[in-house]
Each structure stands twice: as structure tokens, then as C-alpha cells.
Amino acid sequence: MATTAAVPTYSGTSEHAETGLWSWLTTVDHKRIAALYLGTSLFWFLIGGIEATIIRAQLAFPNGKVVSAQVFNELFTMHGTTMIFLVVMPLSAAFFNLLIPLQIGARDVAFPRLNAFSYWVYLFGSIFLNVSWFIGSAPDGGWFGYTPLTTLAYSKNLNIDFWVLGLQILGVSSLAAGFNFITTIVNMRAPGMYFMRMPIFTWMAFIVQFLIVLAFPVITIALIFLQFDRFFGTNFYEIAQGGDPLLWQHLFWIFGHPEVYILILPAFGLVSEVLPTFSRKPLFGYPVMVYSGMLIAFLGFGVWAHHMFAVGMGPIADTVFGVTTMLIAIPTGVKIFNWIFTMWGGVLRFTTAMKFAITLVALFTVGGISGVMHASPPADLQQTDTYFIVAHFHYVLVAGSMMGLFAGVYYYFPKFTGRLLDETLGNWHFWLFFIGVNLTFFPMHFSGLYGMPRRIYRYDAGQGWELFNLLSSIGVAFQAVGTIIGFWNFWRSSKVGAIAGADPWGAPTLEWSIPSPPPDYNFATIPTVTSRYPLWDVKSPALTADVPPGVVDRGRGRTPPTIRIPTARELGIPMPNPSIKPLFAALFMTLMFASLIAIHKDKVQLAVALVIVFAGALTASLYAWLLTPLEDEH
DSSP states (O other), rough: OOOOOOOOOSSSBBOOSSSSSSHSSSOOOOHHHHHHHHHHHHHHHHHHHHHHHHHHHHHHHHHOOOHHHEEEEEEEHHHHHIIIIIHHHHHHHHHHHHHHHHHHHSSOOHHHHHHHHHHHHHHHHHHHHHHHHTTTTOOOSTTTTOOOTTTTTTOOSSHHHHHHHHHHHHHHHHHHHHHHHHHHHHOOOOTTTOGGSHHHHHHHHHHHHHHHHHHHHHHHHHHHHHHHHHHOOOOSOGGGGGHHHHHHHHHHHHHHHHHHHHHHHHHHHHHHHHHHHHSSOOOOTTTHHHHHHHHHHHHHHOOOOGGGGGGOOOOOHHHHHHHHHHHHHHHHHHHHHHHHHHHTTTTOOOEEEEHHHHHHHHHHHHHHHHHHHHHHHHHHHHHHTTTHHHHOOOOOHHIIIHHHHHHHHHHHHHHHHHBBBOOOHHHHHHHHHHHHHHHHHHHHHHHHHHBBBOOOOOOOOOOOOOHHHHHHOOOOHHHHHHHHHHHHHHOOOOOOOOOOOOOOOOOOOOGGGGSSOOTTTTOOSOOOOOOOOOHHHHHHHGGGGTTTTTTOOGGGGGGOOOOBOOOOOHHHHBBBOOOEEEEEEEEHHHHHHHTTHHHHHHHHHHHHEEEEHHHHHHHHHHHHHHHHHOOOOO
């Protein structure tokens, strides 16, 4: 390792100029917005988990009577929608917000107010979606919303309207964030932070933003077509009027398969930060990891129709999409082997973060292998619409995405809060969740191979499914207990956890060179970067290789810091002004979309009046936003 001087390290505590509710409502600080995303997405994770628990209670035994068929449809629709759009994506966004500026040596994102707007749109959109529960109209057409079942002829109530409008609102949030982070990474890197020196997490985040801005317009088109069919009597998906319901499937999956990588690549990036730190080795094959991420994104737009092998596309289309599906396994497999070789020969420290990261490597492989099986149209025809598919995508998204995101939470919790999570509680969280995930989803492979269809709310005895369903339901109980312990750990440790200091893990990247939690301005002096691992350039990793898991070396900040960190005003650093305008803009935009619900009830004049009122309020809030000074002047 090089020993040249590079980036200074600090210990201490950061001081926010403002505290209290108002400071959170008006914040444009990317770190506070990250905390808002984190807290909100974890809340919806609990809600989605409750929905899953009720689903599994209904299916634990034959002829279950816990809920009706209608409520079951609402539960599995909202569970899927919640976990994808309200949990995994915004939980990834929490890490985008926290880490991208810190890892590239920037003081904030390119557009701080747009960043705040993105969060508030997500919050109000998620509330709008879930308000449907309280008026008896929760979405009930599956998270995939297949036509013609979601057209007005087969779904006459407000259920699908909430889903269509809610996803459009959430899409605005994702697109705003995507453009913001692309601009930030391209334009705000510290001197010397060349693209091939960026941490892998920032690389994966960069790739994800392009997936978002290219994929979300496609589902927006699909949703607008469906909205017009339902509200205004158009016929995009109506066969009798010359429409085509398969148009929905093509548009949805052109979005839906890149969406898989939008969900998994951030977890891959987090694991690529955790494994080198706790292996005391640089990431094996850094350039290949970067290019494989790019290749995954590129190929991800060419495999969508493997979700449609059962619709009769013909042998040529089936062959093309079967081949591209097999090809995308190559860059994914490259990442698996690179992670293994990163750990090979390293000085491993089995912290809770490391255990979650290793689990992603192992269990995502299971989901990936079952995914390659579906590249064969004949095999897919047997497995599609069975519980085998449910097992496959949960191994990708729960054993994959969520394990990687939990690894990130345990690893970066000190950077969020300045305190360490309790490793004993963390181990309980990990093992219970690990056992629960496998006990829940592995038996589904067998129930699916025995012919159990997806989306059924009850089944008769004697079909060979009873044991597998009982095991899956017991597994959910393990996951629930593990999650509760994990949440208790998060809450307790944020108050009384051990002081972490600037760098409790001996990590190599820029975010660990500044106090935990960071000051408003992040870096008192913008660093000059000379390598991929600037902190390992100034101290040998071997110096901290014997630090026990979760314990901070006294020279690295275990004792409570006494250094007072100066404020931005004292240092003369201009910072973005707090503003309530993004919140109001997001609120009025959400209300404008929500007003369209009245059209379904034949109250067109009311809907038009409300849309005009809220559009005017949105326009006024945007002008107020634009006319407010951006930064303090010192």
C-alpha cells in the first residue's frame, strides 16, 4: 500500500444549526433527506411485512378462512407494490442521498431542493396509495396490473385508480432523483475523483439512475393509456375496439425487468463496500465489476419478454429472449466470483454487516440460478404462474436486495447517527431473518413444482402442498421476529449506542474521513483524491485487522469525541437555504393527481375544478421556490 499523505481524518460530533420539526420539514441537506428516506421506507417495510404475514396465515392450512378472496387480492397487490415501490427503491434512495456526495467529495447534491421535492413526493404518494385501505378500495389487480383485468369492464371500483395514479406520483419522485444524482456524479466529483476511482457503490448508483430515467417513462406511458381507458373511454387495451391487452405486458415488462436491476444493483454496490473493508483487501477486479454493472443495465432492456413466454409470441421471439436471458447471467456471475475472490485470503471480520453481505452472495446465487432456468421457454411454460416463480423472485429481492440493504444499514449506521449498532442484537436479527427467509421461500420451489398456482387465496387438502405452505408460514414468523429485533436495535442504538467516531471499521473510502454524523457541509476542505482507496493510502489496513467485530479502536474514536466541529458560517462555506416550498410543491402535485379520482364517480366538473385549483397552487409554489435565494451569503 502507498504511504503518501492524502485525505485527513477527523473525529468529533457534527452540529446542525437548526433542530426540531420545522428544520426537518424545510431541510435540503442530503444527509437529513437520507434519514427521512430511511425512516419512511423502514416504516413501509413493516406495513408490507404485516401484509405478507396475513397472506401466509391465510395459506398456512388448506381452505384458510383468515380473509376473503377480495381482501386477499388487495393484500398481495399492496404487498408487492409496497415492497417494490415504497421499500426497496426508497431504501436504496436513502443510501444514494447519504453516500453519493460523501463518496465523491461533494458538499451536497447538485439540486438540493429538487432532492427534498423528490422525498416529499414519495411520502405523499405512498400515503395516497395506502389511503385506499381506509375507504375499502385498496388496489386489487396485482402489482403487475395486467389488462384486461384492470380495465373498467372488469374492475369498476376505485381500486385500480388508486394504483394507477399512485404509481404515476411515485414515478415523478424517482425521475426527479434520477436526474439529480446523474448531474451530481458527473459534475461534482472532487479533484482527482476520476470515474475509475469512484467507489463501486457510487458506480452502481450511477448506473441505476440511467435505468430509472430510461425505464420509468415506459411504465408512465402504460399507466396513462390505462388511465385514459378507465377515465375517458379510450381503447388502448380493449380487444373489441381494436386494442391489445398484450400491449400492457410489453410496456410493463420493458419497465419491469430493468426495475429488477434498479432494485438489486444498489445492494450489489453496498456489498462491494462491505466485503473489502471486512476482508482487509481491495475489491477484486474493480474494472470488471464496473463494466459488468454496465452490461447488466444494457442487457436488462433486452430480456423483458421472458416474462411472456406463455402468451404465444412464436419461436423466433422466444429464442431471442431466451438467449438474451442466458447472456445476462454472465455479468451477474462475474460479480459473484469477484466477491468470492475478494474474501479469498483476506483477514475476515464477521460483523453483522459482513454476514448480511455474504448472505446476499450466497442466496442471490440461488435466485439467479432459478432465473436462468426460465430462459428456456419449455421449462418456463411449466413453471410460470406457479409458486416456483414466487420462490425465484423472492430469492432475488428479499434474499438479494434486502440482505444487501441490511448490510448497508449495519455498515453505515455509524455514518448516519455517529453510533454503532449493537452486535448481539444484530446477530439475532441476522440469524432469525436468514432462517426465516430460507424457510419461507425455499419450500415454495417444491409447492410450485407440485403445481400450486400463484395468486390463489385457498386450496384443497390432498394435493401435496400442505407441508410446504406450513413451512413457508412458519418462516414468515421467524422473519417477523428478526425484523422486530432489528428495528429495536436501530431505535435503541440511535439513542444509547457506542460512539462510533469517524471511521469505526478501518474503511478505505472518503465518507469515512469526516465526522460521524457529518457536518452540514461534509468537507471543510474539498479533498484531492489520488487513488480508489484514499484512506488506505495513509495507513496500512494491517494496523486494524485485529479489531474485534463492532468494537472501535481507541485511536479511531471509541472514546466520546471532544473536538467541536465549526459550523459552515464560521468557516465561510455557503450552504443551501432551507425551504418549505418543495414540500408544498409535492403536496399540491399529489393533490392534483388525486383529484382525478372524482372522474371515476362521474363528477367530471368537480375533478376539473380541483385539478385547476391544485395546478395553480403547484405553479405558485414552484415560482416561490425559484424566486427564493439558493444559498446563504457569508
